[in-house]
Amino acid sequence: MLLTNRSKNLYQEVILDHNKNPRNYRAIENPSHFAKGNNPLCGDKLDVYLTVDENNVVTDVSFVGDGCAISKASASIMTTLVKDKTIDEVHKLFEGFHDMATGKIEPDDDPKLRRLRAFSGVKDLPARVKCATLAWHTLDAALKDKEIVSTE
Amino acid sequence: MLLTNRSKNLYQEVILDHNKNPRNYRAIENPSHFAKGNNPLCGDKLDVYLTVDENNVVTDVSFVGDGCAISKASASIMTTLVKDKTIDEVHKLFEGFHDMATGKIEPDDDPKLRRLRAFSGVKDLPARVKCATLAWHTLDAALKDKEIVSTE
Amino acid sequence: MDTVSNDILSQKRETPGRILEIRRDFPILNRVIQDKPLVYLDNGASTQMPRQVMDTITAYHEFHHSNVHRGVHQLSQEATDLYEGAREKVRSFIGAKSTKEIVYTSGTTAAINLVANSYGTANLTKGDKILISNMEHHANIVPWYMIARKTGAEIVVIPIHDDGSLDMDAFVELLDEKVKIVCVNHVSNALGTVNPINEIAVLCREKNIATVVDGAQAIGHFPVDVTDLGVDFYAFSGHKMHGPTGIGILYGREELLESMEPFMGGGDMILSVSFDEISWNELPYKFEAGTPPIAQAIGLGAAIDYLNSLDREFLESYEQQLLEYANEKLSQIPGVRIIGTAEGKISLNSFVINGVHPHDIGTILDGEGVAVRTGQHCAEPVMDRFGIPATTRASMAFYNTFEEIDALADALLKVTELFDVTD
Amino acid sequence: MDTVSNDILSQKRETPGRILEIRRDFPILNRVIQDKPLVYLDNGASTQMPRQVMDTITAYHEFHHSNVHRGVHQLSQEATDLYEGAREKVRSFIGAKSTKEIVYTSGTTAAINLVANSYGTANLTKGDKILISNMEHHANIVPWYMIARKTGAEIVVIPIHDDGSLDMDAFVELLDEKVKIVCVNHVSNALGTVNPINEIAVLCREKNIATVVDGAQAIGHFPVDVTDLGVDFYAFSGHKMHGPTGIGILYGREELLESMEPFMGGGDMILSVSFDEISWNELPYKFEAGTPPIAQAIGLGAAIDYLNSLDREFLESYEQQLLEYANEKLSQIPGVRIIGTAEGKISLNSFVINGVHPHDIGTILDGEGVAVRTGQHCAEPVMDRFGIPATTRASMAFYNTFEEIDALADALLKVTELFDVTD
Ligand SMILES: Cc1ncc(COP(=O)(O)O)c(C=O)c1O
Numbered sequence A, B: 001m002l003l004t005n006r007s008k009n010l011y012q013e014v015i016l017d018h019n020k021n022p023r024n025y026r027a028i029e030n031p032s033h034f035a036k037g038n039n040p041l042c043g044d045k046l047d048v049y050l051t052v053d054e055n056n057v058v059t060d061v062s063f064v065g066d067g068c069a070i071s072k073a074s075a076s077i078m079t080t081l082v083k084d085k086t087i088d089e090v091h092k093l094f095e096g097f098h099d100m101a102t103g104k105i106e107p108d109d110d111p112k113l114r115r116l117r118a119f120s121g122v123k124d125l126p127a128r129v130k131c132a133t134l135a136w137h138t139l140d141a142a143l144k145d146k147e148i149v150s151t152e
Numbered sequence C, D: 001m002d003t004v005s006n007d008i009l010s011q012k013r014e015t016p017g018r019i020l021e022i023r024r025d026f027p028i029l030n031r032v033i034q035d036k037p038l039v040y041l042d043n044g045a046s047t048q049m050p051r052q053v054m055d056t057i058t059a060y061h062e063f064h065h066s067n068v069h070r071g072v073h074q075l076s077q078e079a080t081d082l083y084e085g086a087r088e089k090v091r092s093f094i095g096a097k098s099t100k101e102i103v104y105t106s107g108t109t110a111a112i113n114l115v116a117n118s119y120g121t122a123n124l125t126k127g128d129k130i131l132i133s134n135m136e137h138h139a140n141i142v143p144w145y146m147i148a149r150k151t152g153a154e155i156v157v158i159p160i161h162d163d164g165s166l167d168m169d170a171f172v173e174l175l176d177e178k179v180k181i182v183c184v185n186h187v188s189n190a191l192g193t194v195n196p197i198n199e200i201a202v203l204c205r206e207k208n209i210a211t212v213v214d215g216a217q218a219i220g221h222f223p224v225d226v227t228d229l230g231v232d233f234y235a236f237s238g239h240k241m242h243g244p245t246g247i248g249i250l251y252g253r254e255e256l257l258e259s260m261e262p263f264m265g266g267g268d269m270i271l272s273v274s275f276d277e278i279s280w281n282e283l284p285y286k287f288e289a290g291t292p293p294i295a296q297a298i299g300l301g302a303a304i305d306y307l308n309s310l311d312r313e314f315l316e317s318y319e320q321q322l323l324e325y326a327n328e329k330l331s332q333i334p335g336v337r338i339i340g341t342a343e344g345k346i347s348l349n350s351f352v353i354n355g356v357h358p359h360d361i362g363t364i365l366d367g368e369g370v371a372v373r374t375g376q377h378c379a380e381p382v383m384d385r386f387g388i389p390a391t392t393r394a395s396m397a398f399y400n401t402f403e404e405i406d407a408l409a410d411a412l413l414k415v416t417e418l419f420d421v422t423d
């Protein structure tokens, strides 16, 4: 089966896998932070849960929601990456991811983006950037104690 | 002085003369019929007064108003033509005039239109047809006992 | 409507030469998307424009442009003649009785907002009901929601069956004396369903209920006669019938339009203005404030000329063949479920695929040059009704070919392979 | 503004080569009217479109057309990029802070109706005052008249001086605590007057009064910076700046737009819809219901590109030379009186001729190929103020020439000879 480059770039094994078997797909009972994310354009909806300890370290993180493969895989991979990181590190990662998804930097520019490089293909698909970044925006909102965020 | 044909056709001596010296330009004290005409596009305003006797003959007719040369001359010439005519004859004349002004018939098609032929030029100027016919529409409205008529 | 036997459908079909000829009028159909020829199946969102309409618009700007109605000079007269001539074309195209019933607006949405504001506000009070079908586009919901909040009227939903057809029994039961307005689309943009507008209009006319019909998806697909249909208001957009954006039509029955107050104020819709007293112009100008979309109205007239130059009966039956062929092809793809299977449909298929989000389908299809729409199609209540977040929609026009349906099916197969979809 | 001595003016003047070159961009300027070359002096009603804008619109239809915002496919993305790119061009052209402040409408009239309905209704109650200048176009009167009737607010007129300038002393006196909204045009279409908008805006901002500025006649003639001006709302139309009909802009200060309810309802202006609850989209989409005028917005962007490609400072001073030349020429015609002689004016002359109705002047000029507007110019209160039924208006654009002013003067001389006018 031959897909054009653009789609092949985006729908890599890793994304298809995380879409099918999302990690940390559950609610946290008493999260210290929580937010709902919403991309009305395509109907993506995500809840992000976090437990942050007194040292500003993310000790647990999870998500629940409905959405396209891109948004789901992005949320799943995000949860695996931010666990055990400080809030500061999380913010830096978000920034880097955002810049990569919007084509401002290349994934190779920053070794920390290695495990997010699968999403670098969205930069050619402006309509999909919001799918890829929804989970991150929602996480960001949760940490800022905003309860609802929309990426439209 | 050379004017293009179209304007020359329209602004003939007879129209310029009636515009400058309108006939029957006065109010009638106790008219049997009266109407106000209004062409909001160019601000033409005309009052038409009529006295019709028991035999349906127009024994007196006059007008007062403000307007362009075409509408004023048309009103003036109209008053000179309908005097002493029966209402039936007036209606026929209006019809013929209307058909000529809108290009449906030629002035030569009907000897009764001889004295109205100066207005045959408006058929090439759709924006001016309403100016030429305003007085007649107002006369018609007066005879039908409509008090206000607008040709827009 | 032709019936085509299954034997024929399961084979590849050849597109008639007449269609291939028509395609030449549409330059955009030659576009290449990522090395693949464009397969434009997003006609429900907006249709493409033939060369003839483009040329008319350009010629207007090259030779005749001027403001309309207000000028004695020749360009203004020419522009007015073209602009009002287009109105007469619209009148005749939809079988209205008089050009007084043809109001130019900026689109279907603006047309319905006009009705909701001018007719709705004056004719609705607390406790009155507005019936709105469950398959409406937001354009025929949101304006009524806003007016309902203002007037205290209540919105009542006309349910639809599982196949996407209107529940006419339920509709008849809902028609009590509190109902003042019924809002239905002629064709659903999310389902393709063609509604029995004439039947609805007859029922409403008997009870003096106003019908507001959203014809946006009908007008480009089959002939519409508003007088035969017996509706009170009918709205549509130029860009859904191969004409320009920025122009739409509100048809309104003269008697009703006559009774309504203007929606917007400005130049050209008044007879006289002072700061204390304003009198409105006559129909249809009362509803056309300001400089109208002149070039767009003329372009719409050109689109009507274009459609009239084609054999519309043939096109309609051809579009039905496209639909049947698409049905057949889609049924062969694992995991596909078509949303909207009513008997009368235009050539449009909304569908979902087991476990694959429409957005992903849309992106992968785009990579194959196939342009479809994915999402809620501005018809969220339809999605709620069928319990799905969104669909993928392939919406055809008469210039689409059987080969393009094949391309759609091939691309969908790639999706199901990639996502490992089974039935 | 150049000052040109009378000696030079009384001679024939030669049009600069740069202007003759610009004229080549406008195909319609080659039109012949009854064997005479067209002299288009009706730019106040609508301006002509350069080839560059026509080509952009055609190219859009040939290569990129699709509905915007809602699609994942490439055409939709291209159309959206072009459409939103044009919004950014508009933002930068008028110095707005954010594209959130740039709302596409169908024209100036629709823009002002939006403000009157959304801002007016929410911020006016019985006894409040709306100040409206005596030189407004109906577009900035009628919507307020309609809202005043609904809300019980009162319209108060800001008087003008005999030269057609705003009476600023009277304005300052009128600014009491009941005043909620001030409506002024930047430039009067009937008089040509340029109003001191910045001064007005500063006075209003101090008192928390909203300023609604009608920029329809300003935008094509000189650079406008809404942030520098300090206004709250600013409206203009594409067709008055060499762009298409069917498109206009409402600039609104973000804070105010944010606080306002939508004017029209439909697709694209909502976040979510059910029959019970609807939530609005963010700025500027909240105010853009339905399929927007996509091709027209892109055409407006092209018009901005075109204007930016010219030396606007030179054009502005050239237009002032045209005005002075026209003043001189008109003063030589028997019986002519210019209405509107304020110090700051755009290149536009309204005038009357003793004993000759403007309609007759217009027809005779048309016979000479000279297109002027005659009538009330949708500004009846101006006519009432000067006690005249109508005027003849010659309104220039940068592509007009000194020779065209000569042609106007020659044609007017024919009028005065025909009607035997003396001073
Ligand atoms: C000063 C002024 N305001 C408003 C308008 C109305 O603009 P539009 O007709 O494009 O809505 C015009 C033009 O006719 C105008 O000259």
Ligand SMILES: Cc1ncc(COP(=O)(O)O)c(C=O)c1O
Pocket: C044, C045, C107, C108, C109, C110, C137, C139, C140, C185, C187, C188, C189, C214, C216, C217, C237, C378, D267, D289, D290, D291, D292
């Ligand atoms: C059924 C239906 N109604 C209304 C509309 C709105 O039309 P427009 O966006 O042209 O105003 C559309 C198109 O989007 C539609 O499909």
